[in-house]
Amino acid sequence: MLPAPREKVRSIVATITRQPVASLPDDAAIDLTPHWDSLAQLDILASVEQEFGLMIGPEQAVELTTLAALITFVQQHAR
Numbered sequence: 735m736l737p738a739p740r741e742k743v744r745s746i747v748a749t750i751t752r753q754p755v756a757s758l759p760d761d762a763a764i765d766l767t768p769h770w771d772s773l774a775q776l777d778i779l780a781s782v783e784q785e786f787g788l789m790i791g792p793e794q795a796v797e798l799t800t801l802a803a804l805i806t807f808v809q810q811h812a813r
Contacts, residue, residue, distance in 0.1 A: 739786070739808045746781045747801055750774050762801040775799065786812040 737745065747762060748755040751769040764770050770778075779790050779798065786808055790798065798804050 739812055740805050742785060743782065743805045743808055744801065746785065747778055747804065750777045750781065758801070760801065764799040778804070782808060788812065 744755055744758060747767075747770070748758045751758070751762075751767055751774055753768065759767070762770065764772070764775050779795055782788065782798075782804060783790055788808070788811055790807075794807065798807055
């Protein structure tokens, strides 16, 4: 069974920020989570686009700076 979008997004963020998934807090966010800086953000957005077949525009990208926002976006827009 494929992981739910929520778990896949958590996994992407955890992998890129080099953290165990279990230790990634629900309120993880850019600049508040170790190793989640602007470069990691670009990797996260690119990985989410690729994994879910999405296009994230610049207007959306500036809003997707928390784990919760990423999960909500994927749940609303994934095919």
